[in-house]
Amino acid sequence: MSATTEVARHPMKDWVPSTRTLLIGGEMQDPQGETWDVVNPATEEVIATVGGASSAQVDAAVAAARKAFPAWAALSGEQRSAHIHRFADVLEKAADKLLPSIVNEVGTPVSLAEYLQVKMAVDEHLRWAAEAAKVDRTVHLGGYDKPHPTESDVVHQPVGVVAAITGYNYPLNLAIFKFGAALAAGCTVVLLPSPRTPLTTLLLGELIQEAGLPAGVMNVVIGGADVGQQLSSHRGVDRVSFTGSDAVGAKIMEQAARNLTGVTLELGGKSPSIVMPDVDVTKIAVEMHLRWSRNGGQGCAALARLLVHESKYDQFLEAGAAAFDQMVVGDPWDPATNIGPMIRPDHKARVLGFIDEAVQVGGTKLLEVTKPLPEKGYFVNPVLLGDLPHDARAVQEEIFGPVAVVLPFKDTEDAIRLANDTAYGLAANIWCDDPVEARRVAEQVRAGTVWINGGGAMRPDAPFGGYGRSGVGRELGEWGMKEYLEVKHIQWRV
Numbered sequence: 001m002s003a004t005t006e007v008a009r010h011p012m013k014d015w016v017p018s019t020r021t022l023l024i025g026g027e028m029q030d031p032q033g034e035t036w037d038v039v040n041p042a043t044e045e046v047i048a049t050v051g052g053a054s055s056a057q058v059d060a061a062v063a064a065a066r067k068a069f070p071a072w073a074a075l076s077g078e079q080r081s082a083h084i085h086r087f088a089d090v091l092e093k094a095a096d097k098l099l100p101s102i103v104n105e106v107g108t109p110v111s112l113a114e115y116l117q118v119k120m121a122v123d124e125h126l127r128w129a130a131e132a133a134k135v136d137r138t139v140h141l142g143g144y145d146k147p148h149p150t151e152s153d154v155v156h157q158p159v160g161v162v163a164a165i166t167g168y169n170y171p172l173n174l175a176i177f178k179f180g181a182a183l184a185a186g187c188t189v190v191l192l193p194s195p196r197t198p199l200t201t202l203l204l205g206e207l208i209q210e211a212g213l214p215a216g217v218m219n220v221v222i223g224g225a226d227v228g229q230q231l232s233s234h235r236g237v238d239r240v241s242f243t244g245s246d247a248v249g250a251k252i253m254e255q256a257a258r259n260l261t262g263v264t265l266e267l268g269g270k271s272p273s274i275v276m277p278d279v280d281v282t283k284i285a286v287e288m289h290l291r292w293s294r295n296g297g298q299g300c301a302a303l304a305r306l307l308v309h310e311s312k313y314d315q316f317l318e319a320g321a322a323a324f325d326q327m328v329v330g331d332p333w334d335p336a337t338n339i340g341p342m343i344r345p346d347h348k349a350r351v352l353g354f355i356d357e358a359v360q361v362g363g364t365k366l367l368e369v370t371k372p373l374p375e376k377g378y379f380v381n382p383v384l385l386g387d388l389p390h391d392a393r394a395v396q397e398e399i400f401g402p403v404a405v406v407l408p409f410k411d412t413e414d415a416i417r418l419a420n421d422t423a424y425g426l427a428a429n430i431w432c433d434d435p436v437e438a439r440r441v442a443e444q445v446r447a448g449t450v451w452i453n454g455g456g457a458m459r460p461d462a463p464f465g466g467y468g469r470s471g472v473g474r475e476l477g478e479w480g481m482k483e484y485l486e487v488k489h490i491q492w493r494v
Helices: 056-075 079-093 095-106 110-132 170-186 199-211 225-232 246-257 285-292 315-327 347-360 411-418 435-444 475-484
Strands: 022-024 027-029 035-039 046-051 140-146 150-156 163-167 186-190 219-220 239-243 261-265 272-275 305-309 364-368 384-386 403-407 427-431 449-452 485-493
Touching: 022 056, 022 199, 022 246, 027 110, 027 199, 035 140, 046 199, 056 186, 056 199, 056 219, 056 225, 079 095, 079 110, 079 170, 079 199, 079 239, 095 170, 095 199, 110 170, 150 246, 150 285, 163 170, 170 186, 170 199, 170 239, 170 261, 170 475, 186 225, 225 239, 225 246, 272 285, 272 411, 285 315, 305 315, 305 411, 315 364, 315 384, 315 403, 347 364, 347 403, 403 411, 411 435, 411 449, 427 435, 435 449
Parallel strands: 163 186, 163 239, 186 219, 239 261, 272 305, 272 427, 305 403, 384 403, 427 449
Antiparallel strands: 022 027, 022 219, 035 046, 140 150, 150 485, 364 384
16 A cells, blocks of 8 residues: 555544643642643644643652652552552543554554553553552561571562653553552652653543542653653652663663662663574564564564574575565554654654664665655654674664664574673563573573563563663562562561
């Protein structure tokens, strides 16, 4: 289908949230900070003008969260769980609004967004957090007889006020990953989205009120780097949770360190997908390419560094060509589209810069989509780059676009070496028909998540996070819960 073909008009195609107010202490407040335009990346049209929080409003949001904390922390786990489930109920009912909000401000194709951007976040991850609130994590250590008999418990108590700062690519998911666990643990939250995609989060403020969460338990502000810095370095914040680039994550960590505030950082990745010599590449090549190009490659765990055994290299390239025939770049409201736009023109230019530089230093476009792009929108055609050394910038740095690199390897130990030869360690995948060998390789790859033969969906009960520059701490599962809990030892004589 050509880029200019008209598609059936979705009834919500032009819908964007009307909420422009901040939520502070249970009240909707008009923003008093700077204003900026929100642009639909698929059309280049301004779809909203929003105002950010002033410095005083940021202080007020933190103060509101601080005021609400004792009562929220004092609730039983069952009571907090009920609140979170009611919030999930409200979000489920608002799915018909959340979906177009995300499609129009992020550009994720509607064919992917309904599950990846909305249902997975609410039905799986927020519901899991609601149930996790009920868990009694007390550990009884038993007796100890030096210098006299005692017994001990280890209890877990909420950290306090959490600043939850999210990335642009999955505005609802990333928010829920943070505030779901924080609320379940008994913390209160100040939520700050990326200024590139603030509309869905502003809508959340309205839905928070509808759900009846106690005033101040969740606060919503928006703003630029100045607001982020104020939150990260705020003395009233007890933990900062951030998702974004490793460069910004380093700044967040530095700002939080001024007050010795704890951080949870989910950052970038350059994740390898290893194809072992016993695999039939004709069965997996298409799936591999459609995976890394998903959401326009704007995913931190995109498996965009393809390591293929040299005996399978040519066959892999031949089998993978069919995937590029299946990639449809264009209108995210077209059900046939599976590759949406980059978020902004500067990001599009950055992605194209990686491609151009790779070719200039001797790389080759081995596979690519060559169909004409839409006249409007920040679109980039997917490309597979090859013939690059492993120290090339396109191989080592996160591109965050529909660009992958492929490199041959000689043997298993060479594959492990290449997989680990990066500053990142967020995710990896091993394609291997021998389950024992696959598990051996998985154990040696330095990454927070390792899939074997494609793995499965992101489990709400499994940890997510990475080694090296991919971050600090973990989100999701019990490991994510403990990011928002302090550990206390209580010992008494018997």
